[in-house]
Amino acid sequence: MERLTPKKAIGYSIILVLIPLFIAGGAFLLENRQYVWISLCIAVLACVPFFAVFEKKTADVRRMVVLAVLVALSVLGRFAFSFVPHFKPVTAIVILAGLYLGAESGFLCGALSAFLSNFFFGQGPWTPFQMLGWGIIGFFAGLFSKPLRKHLSLLLLYGGFAGAIFSLLMDVWTVLWLDGSFLFARYAALVAAALPVTAIYAASNLIFLLLLARPLGKKLDRIERKYGL
Amino acid sequence: MKHLENNAFSRFHPISLAVYFVAVMLITMFCPHPVILLLSLAGGILFSIRLTGTDAFAKDCRFYLPLFFLVTFTNPLFSHNGVTVLFFLNGKPITLEALMYGADLALMLFGVVFWSKCWGAVMTSDKLLFLFGKPFPRLSLVLSMSLRYIPLFKKKWQEIKDAQTALGCFSEGGFLSGIRSSTRIFSALVTWSFENTIDTGMSMSARGYGLKNRTSYSLFRLKRRDVFFILLTLALAASAVVGIATGALAYIFYPAASVPQDGSAILFYVLFGVLALLPFAEETREALTWRYLLSNI
Incomplete structure (x- = not known):
């Protein structure tokens, strides 16, 4: 589908390596309380290159429509299962979007799902972090789409792993939020307290991937072949 | 009549609103001075009360007040900087400065939270789409389509479910068969939505979507009132930036909390206070006008 040119690879590595480095550097080097907000600004900025790439590619309207459907489905899914806390199909659908529509679309599906669903679940300073977190999960699913599409076991592994990493990242944000600085003791305490939540979340990713991967993938394949996307 | 009284501020142009919210939130985020944070929190709370009423605010307090103290x-407990030791806990010093710092941090967090709440109430999706439509037209299109699909898919889900119930699909109870039925509905919904929406996409390209020189209609007009509001916001925000840059609004907690000295900072407090209370003042003015006119009719 999309080939990874060297130029693009450099662009991606700037986004995916330098910005986290900035966040970490700010956290450990600057003895400044504001870096929770600086990281917030970076999270917003980090989304911009992905959006710009999406704009620049003369994307087919039909592809955009399919993306919109996936975003709507993941938001609806978050609704449908909101009675079970932390049990949501968003990550699974975002991963599938990355697999079948490409890395950029995966990022957008994640970012937009977070943005849109927070209209109903509450917008706040955490929104950019969720956008970035889910976006990157979709992005990597797109980058490694070949092996992930072939082996279901790899896909499940990625799903569980992505869920755990997402929770750990959001815990970093919570620590920054609570203390204004990164205190490891607090982080360890928080991660331990959040362990059941993380487990439920990772398990829900696995279950939804197991349920959705084959049928949804088949449907997307069919649409691609039928309309020549 | 509540909504008529309470939408004066949100009638400003989306650009004016975005400039205002971004300015207030950035100052709140980057200025740790307790007086500024207190003013910001007060402005955010008063505005959110005007927008959503006292009941909603009381509900918020029940949730946020414990968090504030937490x-x-x-x-x-986690930070032991500061010179004024209050007491020792497990051999670790508990300092007054760390306590003050915690309170200051909580002020900032809840200031931003309340302003975010106001942002959510004022910046409805049509305004956001207008704002992002210029720099990110495709993204905004995807966003607006998703927004439309959410209620559409909900309705369709119910239709499919009704049809399947009529066929006797939900007759047997039980958890597992319920899941199986739901999966079938979901599958049908996904197929239907892809087919249906790709038709939409093709019809859009047939009508020339994305071609150059196409114009689009927008409901929002930039009026003199909006421009004046932007200029006022920028001027007041600039004064806060001057205060931060010159050190008049600087405040440190460690090792010892700074003590306010001369009165030069008072001017900056007043100017930021005006900025933070602008939405509340505008809403109150509108509400008073409304009451006044009502009583005269």
């Missing part, structure tokens, strides 16, 4: 009182 942030304040847990900071000294």
Whole structure:
């Protein structure tokens, strides 16, 4: 589908390596309380290159429509299962979007799902972090789409792993939020307290991937072949 | 009549609103001075009360007040900076400065939270789409389509379910068969939505979507009132930036909390106070006008 040119690879590595480095550097080097907000600004900025790439590619309207459907489905899914806390199909659908529509679309599906669903679940300073977190999960699913599409076991592994990493990242944000600085003791305490939540979340990713991967993938394949996307 | 009284501020142009919210939130985020944070929190709370009423605010308080104290009182447990030791806990000093720092941090957090709430109430999706439509037209299109699909898919889900119930699909009870039925509905919904929406996409390209020189209609007009509001916001925000840059609004907690000295900072407090209370003042003015006119009819 999309080939990874060297130029693009450099662009991606700037986004995916330098910005986290900035966040970490700010956290450990600057003895400044504001870096929770600086990281917030970076999270917003980090989304911009992905959006710009999406704009620049003369994307087919039909592809955009399919993306919109996936975003709507993941938001609806978050609704449908909101009675079970932390049990949501968003990550699974975002991963599938990355697999079948490409890395950029995966990022957008994640970012937009977070943005849109927070209209109903509450917008706040955490929104950019969720956008970035889910976006990157979709992005990597797109980058490694070949092996992930072939082996279901790899896909499940990625799903569980992505869920755990997402929770750990959001815990970093919570620590920054609570203390204004990164205190490891607090982080360890928080991660331990959040362990059941993380487990439920990772398990829900696995279950939804197991349920959705084959049928949804088949449907997307069919649409691609039928309309020549 | 509540909504008629309470939408004066949101009638400003989306650009004016975005400039205002971004300015207030950035100052709140980057200025740790307790007086500024207190003013910001007061402005955010008063505005949110005007927008959503006192009941909603009371509900918020029940949730946020414990969190406020949690942030304040847990900071000294993890941070042992500061010169004024209050007491020792497990051999670790608990300092007054760390406590004050925690309270200051909590002020900032809840200031931003309340302003975010106001942003959510004022910046409805049509305004956001207008704002992002210029720099990110495709993204905004995807966003607006998704927004439309959410209620559409909900309705369709119910239709499919009704049809399947009529066929006897939900007759047997039980958890597992319920899941199986739901999966079938979901599958049908996904197929239907892809087919249906790709038709939409093709019809859009047939009508020339994305071609150059196409114009689009927008409901929002930039009026003199909006421009004046932007200029006022920028001027007041600039004064806060001057205050931060010159050190008049600087405040440090460690090792010892700074003590306010001369009165030069008071001017900056007043100017930021005006900025933070602008939406509340505008809403109150509108509400008073409304009441006044009502009583005269």
